[in-house]
Amino acid sequence: MLMKGRAHVYPRAHINTDEIIPARYLTSDDEAELATHAMEDIDAGFVKSVCAGDFVVSSQDFGCGSSREHAVWALRGAGVQAVIADSFARIFFRNAINNGYAAIELPGASEKISSGDELEVDLEKGYIRNVTTSETYAFTPFPPFVVEMLRCGGLLRKIAGAKKG
Amino acid sequence: MTITEKILAAHSGRETVRPGEIVEADIDIFMGHDVTTPPAISMLEEQGIDTVFDRERIVLVPDHFVPNKDIKSAELAKRLREFAHKHAIPHYFEVGRNGVCHAILPEKGFVLPGTTIVCPDSHTCTHGAFGAFSTGIGSTDAAAVLATGKLWFKVPESMLFVVSGTLPEGVYSKDIILSIIADIGVDGALYRAMEFSGPAISALSMEARMTVTNMAIEAGGKSGIIAADEKTDDYLRGRARKAYTPVASDEDAVYVSEHMYDVSALEPLVAVPHLPSNGRPARELAGVRIDQVVIGSCTNGRIEDLRIAADLLEGNVVAPTVRALVIPASTEVWTDAMKEGLFEIFTDAGAAVSLPTCGPCLGGHMGILAKGERCVATTNRNFVGRMGHPESEVYLASPATAAASAIAGSIADPRDYL
The missing domain is CATH 3.30.499.10 (Aconitase, domain 3)
Incomplete structure (x- = not known):
């Protein structure tokens, strides 16, 4: 599975879920509605500049804070295809994987990649090609359990599949 | 194991x-x-x-x-x-x-x-x-x-x-x-x-x-x-x-x-915006003006927390420039606080007592901050926009530090009010 898109880099560590989707919008769980407020408090222009298939790139501990899965839905709804970061907060990572949504760990991601860079991501082979700089980065491979979850399209589909079995 | x-x-x-x-x-x-x-x-x-x-x-x-x-x-x-x-x-x-x-x-x-x-x-x-x-x-x-x-x-x-x-x-x-x-x-x-x-x-x-x-x-x-x-x-x-x-x-x-x-020499701490890891001694922040105090949440909204806050507020008044909100974390806490006479202490001091709710902790309701406002809260997060406007600020502290700050109208060391 090859994903192509442009990078939006937030080099700061600890981008938290209140920043990804502020709690004042959690009265909705509609992905399209949440998407209109993605990253609003730290980058008011994000929703306008993001294109379907783009990537968010950040540094350590991306998605820390609240357990709100709305953070994953807001990014996905805004068109973000995957998030690439040095490291992820654990509940954000769980939520991403449970949705069949890729949260890719690449140490030094926000230093290697600049905003606007064209990226190609191969989840199965485990590399990111930076088309703009002609660099290729291998990322930390997903454990088999996670690969299976991504293949199933998330935890609920996996469970529903097993129940219908 | x-x-x-x-x-x-x-x-x-x-x-x-x-x-x-x-x-x-x-x-x-x-x-x-x-x-x-x-x-x-x-x-x-x-x-x-x-x-x-x-x-x-x-x-x-x-x-x-x-x-x-x-x-x-x-x-x-x-x-x-x-x-x-x-x-x-x-x-x-x-x-x-x-x-x-x-x-x-x-x-x-x-x-x-x-x-x-x-x-x-x-x-x-x-x-x-x-x-x-x-x-x-x-x-x-x-x-x-x-x-x-x-x-x-x-x-x-x-x-x-x-x-x-x-x-x-x-x-x-x-x-x-x-x-x-x-x-x-x-x-x-x-x-x-x-x-x-x-x-x-x-x-x-x-x-x-x-x-x-x-x-x-x-x-x-x-x-x-x-x-x-x-x-x-x-x-x-x-x-x-x-x-x-x-x-x-x-x-x-x-x-x-x-x-x-070893906590024997630990001082009252305040975590300054915008990370809970920004803990600093309260006395170093003395004089930082505040607009609101929130005493409540899953972190510090239990009966013991309310008793500590009431001890400091008894016989004192909340600074005229501060809104002090006391939010008992549960109906049981609310009822106990009422029976113990804590509500009278809070209201006499000019603090408001609310129903149990997460409320302002996550910027939900019941105490949202306007642009530029500062709050000392006994809650758990001081992220950007956590309690309201993205340019508001949350300072995390104990119920004692929050109560002392409510009285002072600015961040205060509770030991000055004991």
């Missing part, structure tokens, strides 16, 4: 587990609230899953945006209520009998040593104060648990925090956990279990222990845990829903790191 490894092994049908292994564990208690459980309910409906794993082990507590703050939040609460009704969930706590879910769950005797507890809320780590494995999950996880009673976990490595010494007057468990987070950072315990022990932890009440484990997530921890002892048994007597078997770490348990602290 550590206490965490033992609980996860026992709940996944294994003799032993090791950090890094993925296990599927049985869940003893699922708790859900009005923000993150309604999406899980919709997911179950979409997948055609029409049954729940065990209605007796599901606890539903609307707390974030209730009493309903607007039409949309009313719809969320309604989805939770209708789900409870449809599945005849007996443990549904309606407004008037509710409170912040993490205050309700232990009060009502659902949190027992050696058990597994999950809730789609990051502060679920609170319940580790009772020697339970308790962790925050997402809404998809919640749907999975509601359907199957099981959930996947990566067995976390454990970090041991040994806290010794005696807390000086005016210094509380909130200051202990703020100092630990300041030491290790907001991702210092990422993916790990934080196990707290030592004489200074043993000396804490159950309420004060919950403040410590509550903030494990603010260091990135998967869970916080304190082995049960006599105080745990005392708290649970008359509350526990069933018999329990406490679990403790083995003497040869392996920790990824060990951290020793």
